[in-house]
Ligand SMILES: Cc1ncc(C[n+]2csc(CCOP(=O)(O)OP(=O)(O)O)c2C)c(N)n1
């Protein structure tokens with residue numbers, strides 16, 4: 001397994017079997033790969049939301065910003081506008097991004113900001129111990145809904161397509177090689193790159209059996225909106241629907257930042273100095 005000094009000294013407090021471990025490892029390997037391709041870590045900024053997913057920020061030696069619940073995208077917007085040399089990656093939760101931060105997600109996609117949004121979609125509020133989120137399955141019984149919810153889940157892929165995202169895909173924490181490829185492709189995409197990452201929560205929402213039965217791989221990404229729409233709607237979130245994995249839609253479109261040219265507020269040398277310190281101290 002690759003590490004390349006991307007591991008901090010922080011204790012890991014995720015439950016055994018949590019899908020976050022796989023996402024964390026995939027990210028470390030992608031960062032190592034990007035360094036190899038000439039994108040050094042000081043050009044990457046991680047913006048985390050609040051939740052179990054957000055702890056990724058503590059566990060990695062990557063510069064970034066631990067933001068507020070649901071607010072990764074406004075923070076990422078500010079970073080990109082101030083310094084368009086930086087590649088900004090948001091790690092957000094399903095509660096974080098599809099509930100508290102839903103409006104920001106829609107506007108990020110509408111503007112086609114050049115950022116990457118990775119949603120750790122465990123379909124539950126993990127950190128606050130098991131309340132339902134917009135993607136929880138119908139009938140989900142959680143701490144705040146012991147009788148089971150009577151709503152259909154939100155379909156984030158459909159929403160992102162309608163909102164204007166230029167890269168839309170879906171990964172699964174148990175398909176790590178594919179997940180790595182998807183994350184790297186999303187980061188390298190120019191424009192709003194959105195990945196819904198289905199993730200196991202062994203404590204409050206373990207859908208392993210269901211996913212393993214219904215998941216299959218999409219062939220190739222399409223640029224055709226209508227075809228993508230059909231793909232997005234294929235999983236109707238019922239017990240029967242097939243769940244496609246891969247890049248669903250990819251197109252090129254003008255990015256928001258180009259209309260607001262930034263100055264590059266912090267020089268490369270200063271960023272490198274920060275990174276040296278981060279690595280030396282492993283904070
Ligand atoms: C504005 C605001 N509302 C609520 C909270 C409390 N809160 C912290 S984490 C969290 C749930 C996180 O769930 P999710 O985003 O799905 O992340 P997970 O823990 O599942 O990774 C909530 C409701 C908060 N910190 N801030």
Ligand SMILES: [Mg+2]
Pocket residue numbers: 051093094095120121122123124125126133
């Ligand atoms: Mg969650």
